[in-house]
Amino acid sequence: MHHRIRPVRTALVALSTAALGVGVLAAPPASAEPTPALRAAKAAAASTDSTPSTIAAEWIAGELRDGLMVGSSGPDFGLTIDTGMALSTVASQGGTVTAINNSLEPRIADYVGDGTKESYAGALGKAATFARVAKKNPTSYGGVNLITRLEERTADATTGTAPNTTPNPLVGRISDKSEFGDYANVVGQSYAARALTLANSSEAGAARDFLLKQQCASGYFRADFDKPDxxxxxxxxxxxxxxxxxxxxxxxxxxxxxxxxxxxAVVGALAKAGTWLADRQRGSGAFRAAAPVSKINTNSTALGGYALGLLKNRDAALKAALWVRKNQPVDKYKCRTALTKDTGAVAYRKDRATGAKTSGIPADARDEWRRATSQAILGLQFAPASKDKLRIVSVRKQARAGERVQFRVFGLAPSESACLQVKGDFVRVKGKTSGDKIVRKLQLPTGNQRRVALVKTSDDEARTSLRVRN
Incomplete structure (x- = not known):
């Protein structure tokens, strides 16, 4: 399900780091601030709907404990960073992002290693990226110089000592220093290249060039490095x-x-990668994960859509966002289910949501929902807005009790969930990709009186009424 900057090295230090590439903002001020790249991408996009990312953010913020994501092995610092990065793109979540930063910074050594026996290159790159966008100093983050440590874990241009030096074929490659082995990979390399570039490090160019070596001729990047020899x-x-x-x-x-x-070199690499990703996208907008997962899912789709959005491919980003939004159950009001208390959460796959409607999110599946939602927030940034104000129209002015009467709903955003209801009957609806009206029938209750029919979304409602006679 995720590509990690790898493993749980001890029972106390969780290093699961399905990585996201956005920013986070610390106090003060307590306000989220999307990166310049995201602001530019959204400016180039068609009108977007902030609702799906906002309600996803509200849900995942409620999953934090004292500013950290906590799993079965204790704090999961990688997922905590992912969450903070995602929340930084949502205007209402500045306070939550502040809480994350304030809890993470004093414990950063638990994530990146002690710097002597243990020093984890991918985690250093990701943490330094987080610090930078948090408007913190990555050379003094929680008392740790993340950049210096990352440079130490980045291979130099030569090996040996002068005058007996030889060119190093691993130049720019990151590696872990750890008694548990070297788990550095291409995800970590991408964070390292970003962090070193933004720090104006003398090793930035080499780290970037080694990252670009991991791109194949077709445009994709592989997951793991070759063996060092x-x-x-x-x-x-x-x-x-x-x-x-x-x-x-x-x-x-x-x-x-x-x-x-x-x-x-980077401009060319991005063009090739963008073409490959767009070609990989299915007609539905979804992306299939690589083996061994090999399944369509919201993680791969949200990341792919977000990347394409940053590359200003707004049509591809929109399609991905629509697919992710379909996997965000909003079962409220008369349409409520066991998932209602988790409104905003995004399911990893459709079958997960179907099962959870009956029993709720199982305790042992909550981590999967958190990971899916943290990445979905990003892809949902490009969800298209509705063309119209939410409204409902009855085709009849009056009807008899027990009749099924047609109602028309306007103003639902594409893929937006809503509940259409009248006393005694309800139906779940989703906005059409075209944005056109939805037509559904509801059975009218008994009683000689005026009845109200409503359509309710996660954050809005509209109503109409008609006379009912027995």
């Missing part, structure tokens, strides 16, 4: 270890865009 260190299409990975490709795009690197 392999001479080329470059993605080789059709060779074991160089399989296409849409999640990793999307994250590489996000981090390259956010790095601000406008060099010809």
């Amino acid at each position: 392999v001479p080329s260190q470059a993605c080789a299409e059709g060779v074991a270890g160089s399989a296409a990975d849409p999640d990793v490709t999307a994250l590489a795009v996000i981090n390259l865009v956010e790095s601000g690197d406008k060099s010809p």
